[in-house]
Amino acid sequence: MKTFSLPRIVFVVFCALVLLYLILPVLIIVxxxxxSTRFLTFPPPSLSLRWYEEYIGNAAWMxxxxxxxxxxxxxxxxxxxxxVAAAYAISNSKMRLMRIVHMMLMLPLVVPIIITAVGIxxxxxxxxxxxxxxxxxxxxxxxGLPYVITSVVAGLQSFDPxxxxxxxxxxxxxxxxxFAVTLPQIKASVLTGAIFAFISAMDETVVGLFISGGQYQPxxxxxxxxxxxxxxxxxxxxxxxxxxxSFLLVLIASTRxxxxx
Amino acid sequence: xLALASPALLVILLLIVLxxxxxxxxxxxxxxxxLENYRRIFSEAIYWRSFSLTFQISLLVTVLALLLGYPIAxxxxxxxxxxxxxxxxxxxxxFWTSVLVRAYAWLALLQRTGVVNQFLQYLGIIDxxxxxxxxxFGTVVATVHILLPFMVLPLYATMQKIPxxxxxxxxxxxxxxxxxxxRIFLPLSLPGVLAGTTLVFVLCLGFYITPELLGGGRTVMVxxxxxxxxxxxxxxxxxxxxxxxxxxxxxxxxxxxxxxIPLDRILxxx
Numbered sequence: 001m002k003t004f005s006l007p008r009i010v011f012v013v014f015c016a017l018v019l020l021y022l023i024l025p026v027l028i029i030v031x032x033x034x035x036s037t038r039f040l041t042f043p044p045p046s047l048s049l050r051w052y053e054e055y056i057g058n059a060a061w062m063x064x065x066x067x068x069x070x071x072x073x074x075x076x077x078x079x080x081x082x083x084v085a086a087a088y089a090i091s092n093s094k095m096r097l098m099r100i101v102h103m104m105l106m107l108p109l110v111v112p113i114i115i116t117a118v119g120i121x122x123x124x125x126x127x128x129x130x131x132x133x134x135x136x137x138x139x140x141x142x143x144g145l146p147y148v149i150t151s152v153v154a155g156l157q158s159f160d161p162x163x164x165x166x167x168x169x170x171x172x173x174x175x176x177x178x179f180a181v182t183l184p185q186i187k188a189s190v191l192t193g194a195i196f197a198f199i200s201a202m203d204e205t206v207v208g209l210f211i212s213g214g215q216y217q218p219x220x221x222x223x224x225x226x227x228x229x230x231x232x233x234x235x236x237x238x239x240x241x242x243x244x245x246s247f248l249l250v251l252i253a254s255t256r257x258x259x260x261x
Numbered sequence: 262x263l264a265l266a267s268p269a270l271l272v273i274l275l276l277i278v279l280x281x282x283x284x285x286x287x288x289x290x291x292x293x294x295x296l297e298n299y300r301r302i303f304s305e306a307i308y309w310r311s312f313s314l315t316f317q318i319s320l321l322v323t324v325l326a327l328l329l330g331y332p333i334a335x336x337x338x339x340x341x342x343x344x345x346x347x348x349x350x351x352x353x354x355x356f357w358t359s360v361l362v363r364a365y366a367w368l369a370l371l372q373r374t375g376v377v378n379q380f381l382q383y384l385g386i387i388d389x390x391x392x393x394x395x396x397x398f399g400t401v402v403a404t405v406h407i408l409l410p411f412m413v414l415p416l417y418a419t420m421q422k423i424p425x426x427x428x429x430x431x432x433x434x435x436x437x438x439x440x441x442x443x444r445i446f447l448p449l450s451l452p453g454v455l456a457g458t459t460l461v462f463v464l465c466l467g468f469y470i471t472p473e474l475l476g477g478g479r480t481v482m483v484x485x486x487x488x489x490x491x492x493x494x495x496x497x498x499x500x501x502x503x504x505x506x507x508x509x510x511x512x513x514x515x516x517x518x519x520x521x522i523p524l525d526r527i528l529x530x531x
Contacts, residue, residue: 116277206469
């Protein structure tokens with residue numbers, strides 16, 4: 001970092017441009033959402049809350065928002081305990097079989113989402129789960145599990161299992177020693193996993209496109225359908241709110257992570 | 262211990278193993294065994310074109326992501342801590358923005374009356390708005406944007422572990438900075454390159470949202486072929502067969518790459 005040679009300047013400018021390319025599209029939706037005109041002009045001619053009012057005043061958008069939050073909350077409530085239990089089993093077992101189990105639990109990350117979506121649609125069509133709330137929640141639990149498991153397995157790696165042994169040797173049973181000794185020490189990683197499962201459910205689009213319908217359509221499905229037809233600035237308002245929600249959650253997760261070291 | 266993992270395992274079995282298995286079954290069974298669906302994939306031009314287009318776009322996106330991502334990851338690994346936190350934050354923030362939101366942003370940026378066209382016209386560089394979206398160009402621009410963090414993060418994870426002493430040792434032995442980069446840094450960063458390129462390529466193969474929204478009906482990638490066969494033509498067998506070929510391609514790539522670097526290192530980034 002001492003000389004300002006030409007290659008170094010080119011390198012710095014190049015990096016700055018790439019970072020701009022990364023961040024600009026994420027930021028551009030904010031001024032768009034506050035624009036007073038339907039057509040996108042930049043900078044917006046005047047500011048207004050028109051598109052936010054349109055969003056809040058629209059019964060279909062509001063219903064979709066309720067569905068999204070209900071699905072994401074239920075997904076976290078189910079995926080977190082299942083994921084923590086599985087992560088605990090993976091970390092504490094030396095069985096070869098467990099490695100295969102671990103790999104299988106990561107399958108949602110390996111299989112292209114379009115294949116998962118169509119496959120679930122076929123199965124749901126047979127058992128009557130298409131366009132139901134439970135169908136949507138179940139699919140999102142499956143998609144969220146790898147996030148919880150990855151985070152908690154990492155958390156358990158830095159936890160000394162001998163502590164739990166001590167608790168058990170003092171007469172606690174396995175379950176109590178887990179809740180009293182282990183869980184408090186891995187709670188940051190559990191929270192991180194839960195938050196990522198929530199964001200994953202909130203942002204999930206492709207599976208929802210195939211299996212949701214009627215009154216149980218999440219926000220992303222309504223947005224996707226609206227985008228195929230025309231560019232409605234209401235979507236900019238919704239996008240801004242969704243992005244703000246994601247960033248807030250990631251911020252909580254990362255500060256928690258730091259606190260626990 | 263297995264009992265503890267079984268509820269999660271049950272969810273996975275019922276909601277991904279069974280559905281994908283069913284899909285595979287449907288691709289070869291329709292009132293009796295048939296390979297008709299596969300024969301069509303390998304003989305009809307529309308399928309061939311779609312597969313070849315998908316591989317070409319994935320390759321292009323991977324190369325572009327590497328060219329844009331490598332310098333960023335390198336910068337993040339050599340600058341002082343405060344700067345590297347800033348760089349990584351700028352990479353991770355888009356990562357946690359919904360793919361749909363980012364596709365929408367690109368649609369707004371690149372359309373005929375969009376910000377980019379308006380800006381270029383304002384500068385007087387063009388007279389007529391350029392067709393930047395509803396084609397392969399728009400799809401590639403947005404897909405690279407969405408997948409770039411998947412390239413930068415594994416690259417950074419590898420580069421961060423390369424000891425600075427090695428470069429200093431190279432310099433003290435008389436190597437020029439560029440010599441040291443090509444002979445020391447680059448070879449040591451190759452595992453990250455392999456992890457990042459694999460992840461981006463494989464994710465791109467199955468990408469659905471950007472080609473659907475920004476491709477304008479012309480960029481029929483494999484995922485669109487699957488969805489159209491289901492939604493428009495009700496051809497579940499054909500959709501399944503295309504899905505199986507896509508899935509096998511992805512698994513083969515993971516298996517080959519898995520021989521060189523552990524798979525959880527690739528998937529850990531997701």
